[in-house]
Amino acid sequence: MAEALSERISKGTLKPGERLPTEAELCEEFEVSRTVVREAVARLGSEGLLVSHQGRGMFVSERQPTRKFELDADNLSTLPETISVLELRLGVEVEAAALCATRRTAADASKIRDLMEKLDSLSADPKNVDVHYDFSFHLEIARATNNEHIFRFLSFLKPFIVPRFQLSQLVSSEYKDKYYQRIHCEHEEIVVAIEQQDPERARTAMRSHLLNALERLRALSNAAGLSDTTNIDASMLESFFKP
Amino acid sequence: MAEALSERISKGTLKPGERLPTEAELCEEFEVSRTVVREAVARLGSEGLLVSHQGRGMFVSERQPTRKFELDADNLSTLPETISVLELRLGVEVEAAALCATRRTAADASKIRDLMEKLDSLSADPKNVDVHYDFSFHLEIARATNNEHIFRFLSFLKPFIVPRFQLSQLVSSEYKDKYYQRIHCEHEEIVVAIEQQDPERARTAMRSHLLNALERLRALSNAAGLSDTTNIDASMLESFFKP
DNA sequence: TTGACTAATTTGTATGACATCATATGCATA
DNA sequence: TATGCATATGATGTCATACAAATTAGTCAA
Numbered sequence: 001m002a003e004a005l006s007e008r009i010s011k012g013t014l015k016p017g018e019r020l021p022t023e024a025e026l027c028e029e030f031e032v033s034r035t036v037v038r039e040a041v042a043r044l045g046s047e048g049l050l051v052s053h054q055g056r057g058m059f060v061s062e063r064q065p066t067r068k069f070e071l072d073a074d075n076l077s078t079l080p081e082t083i084s085v086l087e088l089r090l091g092v093e094v095e096a097a098a099l100c101a102t103r104r105t106a107a108d109a110s111k112i113r114d115l116m117e118k119l120d121s122l123s124a125d126p127k128n129v130d131v132h133y134d135f136s137f138h139l140e141i142a143r144a145t146n147n148e149h150i151f152r153f154l155s156f157l158k159p160f161i162v163p164r165f166q167l168s169q170l171v172s173s174e175y176k177d178k179y180y181q182r183i184h185c186e187h188e189e190i191v192v193a194i195e196q197q198d199p200e201r202a203r204t205a206m207r208s209h210l211l212n213a214l215e216r217l218r219a220l221s222n223a224a225g226l227s228d229t230t231n232i233d234a235s236m237l238e239s240f241f242k243p
Numbered sequence: 244m245a246e247a248l249s250e251r252i253s254k255g256t257l258k259p260g261e262r263l264p265t266e267a268e269l270c271e272e273f274e275v276s277r278t279v280v281r282e283a284v285a286r287l288g289s290e291g292l293l294v295s296h297q298g299r300g301m302f303v304s305e306r307q308p309t310r311k312f313e314l315d316a317d318n319l320s321t322l323p324e325t326i327s328v329l330e331l332r333l334g335v336e337v338e339a340a341a342l343c344a345t346r347r348t349a350a351d352a353s354k355i356r357d358l359m360e361k362l363d364s365l366s367a368d369p370k371n372v373d374v375h376y377d378f379s380f381h382l383e384i385a386r387a388t389n390n391e392h393i394f395r396f397l398s399f400l401k402p403f404i405v406p407r408f409q410l411s412q413l414v415s416s417e418y419k420d421k422y423y424q425r426i427h428c429e430h431e432e433i434v435v436a437i438e439q440q441d442p443e444r445a446r447t448a449m450r451s452h453l454l455n456a457l458e459r460l461r462a463l464s465n466a467a468g469l470s471d472t473t474n475i476d477a478s479m480l481e482s483f484f485k486p
Numbered sequence: 487t488t489g490a491c492t493a494a495t496t497t498g499t500a501t502g503a504c505a506t507c508a509t510a511t512g513c514a515t516a
Numbered sequence: 517t518a519t520g521c522a523t524a525t526g527a528t529g530t531c532a533t534a535c536a537a538a539t540t541a542g543t544c545a546a
Binding site: 038039042043045046047063066067068069070071072073074084085087088090091092093094095096099145147148149150152153156159 | 309328331336388393
């Protein structure tokens with residue numbers, strides 16, 4: 001029922017702005033009660049396919065509902081999928097860093113540096129979860145691009161990246177220090193480039209920062225032939241975090 | 244009503260997998276009829292927030308519904324918005340070109356060249372709409388990255404870019420030739436880089452290709468102070484297409 | 487303890503009535 | 517004729533009740 005109506009709309013039998021048959025007519029046509037018709041209409045309405053006005057009738061939405069981009073969280077437990085999302089993220093963030101360097105205000109720059117230093121101080125304590133703060137650092141850069149779409153897209157990507165990326169948690173504290181130290185250097189380079197408003201340098205810095213993470217994952221994926229991040233144990237990881 | 248329930252779910256008062264109050268209880272609580280409750284539930288159900296089983300009850304969905312990234316097509320008539328989307332696109336496509344150069348198969352490469360040549364032959368005829376073919380060229384590169392998310396994201400972006408970008412339509416045929424010639428050179432450079440499997444070169448080529456479009460739009464926006472693409476006329480544009 | 491049958495609970499569907507809003511109709515008046 | 521108002525009509529929104537269908541809990545007997 002709902003499917004049949006939905007199909008008519010998407011196939012263009014019912015055109016945008018056009019009025020639908022009345023509930024009574026739909027009842028006759030599909031030989032169901034008004035209850036069912038209204039449930040179906042409610043579904044389509046909540047999907048934005050049609051709107052109904054009391055007293056006037058039901059109409060196909062003028063502008064087709066905003067198409068959406070979605071990622072299925074289920075598939076993302078596999079390592080290749082995680083890599084894929086990271087590749088997508090990388091493109092956006094590299095450009096974001098460059099735009100940020102160009103457009104940042106003084107306040108933006110200092111806030112970004114503050115976030116980095118906050119992150120540094122937190123990573124000193126080994127039991128802190130760092131990744132959220134790491135991502136907030138990246139998000140702040142995105143915000144400073146003054147491009148709302150870039151910021152929103154990265155915010156959208158966040159839950160698909162953050163919870164998968166606890167790799168550092170698995171590494172022993174010996175290598176962890178080295179790891180954090182390297183992260184810090186990479187962040188520092190990004191921050192300096194932004195402070196100096198050097199887009200090309202920011203681009204390069206952000207690229208190598210994310211590429212490092214990406215390459216570690218790719219190497220991990222190739223070497224171990226793993227398909228699921230849940231199977232990774234610490235011993236496998238450590239070799240990749242060695243200096 | 245629907246909002247209240249939705250809020251409870253998203254705020255975690257009702258946890259994934261948990262059972263909701265029965266319809267009768269919700270009727271009492273909100274002091275509405277069962278009809279209203281069922282309409283609200285239908286909305287939430289179609290959004291994937293909950294599922295209901297006849298005879299068992301209604302339950303909050305185990306996995307919260309996939310978060311979605313959406314662009315509002317309404318805002319995109321303004322030039323700054325168009326630029327914003329193009330900036331987002333640029334980051335993804337530059338990375339896509341590099342990945343494509345690395346991973347392309349022989350079949351991918353020849354298909355991409357074919358598309359370019361098809362586009363060239365079409366642009367010889369001034370009344371052809373070129374932009375769809377232009378975008379299909381870009382999409383084919385994205386497909387060859389073998390990264391489904393990148394391909395899907397660019398496909399998602401397509402309708403927000405294609406219809407806004409009929410700039411070439413407004414330019415007189417004199418400059419149009421020059422314009423197409425330049426486009427061709429840029430495309431050629433991308434294709435060669437992909438054929439030679441040179442990711443760095445592909446990155447550079449794609450960047451300058453998109454940057455040209457972007458810079459033209461930015462200049463246009465700054466110079467004319469226009470906020471709406473519908474107000475652009477040919478005379479304004481031509482100066483930006485001059486060689 | 488196991489098995490089947492029964493009863494109770496819950497959602498799905500049907501039906502009829504009324505409320506509410508928008509539009510069309512008709513009539514009276516300027 | 518044209519305008520304005522009251523009314524009628526038709527549409528969706530809400531309510532109440534009854535029954536159908538499916539699941540679960542409980543009872544009772546072998």
